[in-house]
Amino acid sequence: MADRDETRGLSTAARLRGGRRGLTLRMLGAELGLSTATISLALRDSPLVADATRLRVQALAAEAGYVANRSAASLRTARTNMVGVMVHDVINPYFAEIFRALEAALNERELAIMICNHADDIRRQRTFVDTLMQHRADGLIMCPAIGTDADDVARIVDSGLPFVMICREVADIAVPMVRGDDFAGGRALTRHLVAEGHRRIAFVGGRRATSAGRERHAGYVAALAEAGIEVDPLLDVPETMTQAAVREAATTLLALPSPPTALFGFNDLVASGLMSALRHAGLEPGRDVAVAGYDDTDGAAWSAPALTSVFNAAEEIGSLAASLLSAQIHGEPATPTRILIEPELRIRASTRFVPSA
Template sequence: MADPQAPPEPSSEPDDAVLPQRGLTLRMLGDRLGLSTATISLALRDSPLVAEATRDRVRAFAEEIGYVANRSAASLRTARTNMVGVVVHDVVNPYFAEIFRALEAALNAQSLAIMICNHADDVGRQRTFVETLMQHRADGLIMCPAAGTSESEVLRIVRTGLPFVMICRDVGDIGVPVVRGDDFAGGLALTRHLIAMGHRRIAFVGGRRLTSAGHERHAGYVEAHREAGLAVDPALDIAEAMTQRDGRDAAPALLALGPRPTAIFAFNDLVAFGLMSALRRARIEPGRDMAVAGYDDTDGAAWTTPSLTSVHNVPEEIGQRAAALLKDQIAGIAGRPERILIEPILRVRESTRPA
């Protein structure tokens, strides 16, 4: 019969096998390594205050037993979560994928992870996401505001003190950092190009005019007509189209006009791709029979047949500069809010031949 006062038999299992794989704490790691929780914490953050050999030993042991830092607990101590929200209206649009790629690279270099939300131009959905970010003590927000976002809605975010940068769209002039392409300049340059190619009936398809991007690209289109002494035919203006399906749906109305347009300025490349598909189905060859131009110069625009004339809207630079502005706010070194307009680049290809 075993002696109840005798010490327990040593386990035949290795020590690590009896450690729980969930709920591990700094104290548990400290107990196993004979170190204080403060030393463990500093070592896991790669602090130079801890000897390199100790840091290596702590990190190796933490990795071996599956320790993951409790960011929620850490955020209560440091008021940081290393999480940033990014909210746009259409995550399917490849243009935003290119912005995400640039943002992620820049933010990851600062040990910041991103959470992405697609608000689908629904202000209520946008507000819910922002409130969720605040509840989870996110470090910052990068937002392409939904159509119809009011100045008061933006100021509501600003007053919380959450570091905040807007991209791609403006909402008034209310002292919020903004990084976006110059949509008026891009719309003007593209329309001037179509007019220089001899086109006089130029349709404008797409864009939500409640947004700065939709309004300003269209304004550039109108200004180029005014410069050339040309009237804008309201029948050639189809608002709100944003997707390939919208482009396909817009084509029959344009083809039913007499006379038809000889060129189409699509609000973005997705709308242009949809239009080109619908024109082909109607036995009208884009580029040869009717010029088609897009906007954003997304991946693939140069490889369509015909290759698509488009306005390169600098997604990499927008992402990098927005991340830099947000980083400065998080670090508490931001100065006066900047409004950065980046000049887009017109890339002329086969889809806009002379009339």
């Protein structure tokens, strides 16, 4: 009883220092009413923790003499056989094809994948990255969210977590990266539409804050310039990615005084929505208006009409990314390997007509 009375006058830090066992994150969390994860993030200056909370945690840890448990930290060197894979749209069949290739290649190396859909929310992406680090994942393969900057990527690299970027690129930092050549693909598809006789070609979809969105559009612009066709801003409809937005865009385009004769969908999902919208308006894709997509996902060749699309090497991207990551996991240094895969234009019935005017 006397011992208990004596402790009442001690500060929180003093009581923690006087504990019989080593001071732990759990003990700090119990004193501050915070989770162990929050305490850990605060001690590592994570931006996911509010400034006031971070300062409060760090002040108590310093006053109480907290020292990180290096024996526990050394567990980072142990293999968990888990790899994080993060993209912005898990329902897109193109990413499903990448997942399939990744899983097959990583399973051969006795690695399993954890999938995160960050939905282009940078905060969700950062949370997942922190979770992977806390659980000592063996590596990360990521299609970066909009807003990812060089500092975000450098933080991952500096942590020592094996890392490969896919499908999108972040400016001002060089890391292992695998993606299709979006500029070349956008230009090839637009050249085909021009060769088929089209002068009014709309570009629908694509987020210009991403490398894929910018470069496919840049390829479209370059091909039009080669043909002496001026870009009409009314035919350029960026950020249109949901089916509802695609239907609205198609309605607006068809209502123009001089509507497009061809529609370039940023990906096959956008192209599919455009074909549905055309039929709803009483027009037949491939006969009344040409429609093309990108990625050449499973089923594009079997749509009605068969969809012209740019094959974007999902399986090759997945396999190469798995190899680059596996090499890092097994001790090879991460080199800024930048692999651009040449796309392949696959022409089908959806763009096989010559407009009358």
